[in-house]
Amino acid sequence: MKMVMAVIPREEANEVINELVAAGHTATFMESRGGALRQTSQTLFVAIENKDLDEVLNIISRYCHFCVPLERTEAATEGLSALRRVTAEVGGAVVFVWELERFQRY
Secondary structure, three states: OEEEEEEEEHHHHHHHHHHHHHOOOOOEEEEEEEOOOOEEEEEEEEEEOHHHHHHHHHHHHHHOOEEOOEEEEEOOOOOOEEEEEOOOOEEOOEEEEEEOOOOOOO
């Protein structure tokens, strides 16, 4: 068995959870904060059979995408607005997968 832990932006988490449940998986989730921008995220925990790993990762990747936000700056000489990249990435998922030695339900 595998444990998948995925840290997903709150805006994308509901779609991921709904798709996981529709595919027959259960997920435990909790609110978390972190990263350079201290954004609120959902951390999902999904215990799965080894054969289901690709399906779960595909569901997560379907809804979660990184983007680099653009920041508007004033071009000093032309008086025009210009776009400039900032260094922080937002969105997307950070996923950890590890082997489960044991899994039980009580």
